Amino acid sequence: MDAAYENAGGARDRTSQTFVNGFARGLSVIEAFANAPEALSLTEVASRAGLDRAVARRMLLTLVELGFVTRNQKRFRLTPRVMRLGYAFLSQAGFDGMLRPFLVELTQKLAESVSVSVLDGNETVVVCHVTSTVRKTGLLLREGSRWPAYVMASGRVLLSGLADADIRARFHDGLHAFTRKTLTDVEAVIRAVHLTRQRGYGLVDEEFEDSLISVSVPIYDRQQKLVASLNTSSAKSRRTAQNMREHVIPLLQETAREISPTLPLGVLSVG
Numbered sequence: 001m002d003a004a005y006e007n008a009g010g011a012r013d014r015t016s017q018t019f020v021n022g023f024a025r026g027l028s029v030i031e032a033f034a035n036a037p038e039a040l041s042l043t044e045v046a047s048r049a050g051l052d053r054a055v056a057r058r059m060l061l062t063l064v065e066l067g068f069v070t071r072n073q074k075r076f077r078l079t080p081r082v083m084r085l086g087y088a089f090l091s092q093a094g095f096d097g098m099l100r101p102f103l104v105e106l107t108q109k110l111a112e113s114v115s116v117s118v119l120d121g122n123e124t125v126v127v128c129h130v131t132s133t134v135r136k137t138g139l140l141l142r143e144g145s146r147w148p149a150y151v152m153a154s155g156r157v158l159l160s161g162l163a164d165a166d167i168r169a170r171f172h173d174g175l176h177a178f179t180r181k182t183l184t185d186v187e188a189v190i191r192a193v194h195l196t197r198q199r200g201y202g203l204v205d206e207e208f209e210d211s212l213i214s215v216s217v218p219i220y221d222r223q224q225k226l227v228a229s230l231n232t233s234s235a236k237s238r239r240t241a242q243n244m245r246e247h248v249i250p251l252l253q254e255t256a257r258e259i260s261p262t263l264p265l266g267v268l269s270v271g
Helices: 003-007 021-031 042-049 053-066 080-093 095-110 153-159 164-170 186-199 241-262
Strands: 069-072 075-078 114-120 123-130 146-148 202-205 212-220 226-235
Touching (some): 021 042, 042 053, 053 069, 080 114, 095 114, 095 123, 095 226, 095 241, 123 153, 153 186, 153 202, 153 226, 164 186, 186 202, 202 241, 212 241
Antiparallel strands (some): 069 075, 114 123, 114 226, 123 146, 212 226
16 A cells, blocks of 8 residues: 555545545645655655656646646755645644744844745745734734735845746746835846845845835755745834844844754745
8 A cells, every 4th residue: 555545544445435536646745745855856756655656747747836846857845835735733733833932032122023934936925923012014914924025025035045047937927116116127136136145134125115124034944955034124213224234133143043953854945
């Protein structure tokens, strides 16, 4: 019996008319990525899922088209979109609890709301958020909030882990202006991403919302792979760009370094 079906309680042998074998196989392919330290080949996925290569290939290509899996040459890995299927479970299983204590402490130090985001295609996705009880910003965030990556400080950080060609491909449909300061030329965004990579932090000043300034720093896993970003925003009436650089970014970087060794491999990834 296939390993994946054994894990599902003998799914292959089920004769219920309500049981859908194709759906079960797709889930077994998603589960095959569990605890994988890096992207997997088709052969590796098929072996882990206990499926024939041809079946595994069809499942993978379907998941790629749906956006749940990304493909780089002959290797595959899950994207953060999979979190849509199980965010409630991740929270219940302790993922939310893993990050939240760090964010709560940082929020108290900054008196600003903070969040952790990942990249999903051309958008950033908030996976953990703590709202300041002291100060509010115009930007309303919660777990699952999605925003265009090109105009977010978190997006600039997450895009800094990609090649220029990949960035161009993600924004081939063009960029929308949110304010008069929004960068709407892809090459200009790429230059901003280069600067972010060079500095080690992202800063967006009134590009997404008037009178709003946002900063972000990278979070690396234990293998030093960029997997997420740690972010905060403030009204410009409270903080200038210089204040963000001198007082806020160092605290973000300190917290990001504390988070990194606590992350299980494969929990977060740039998709």
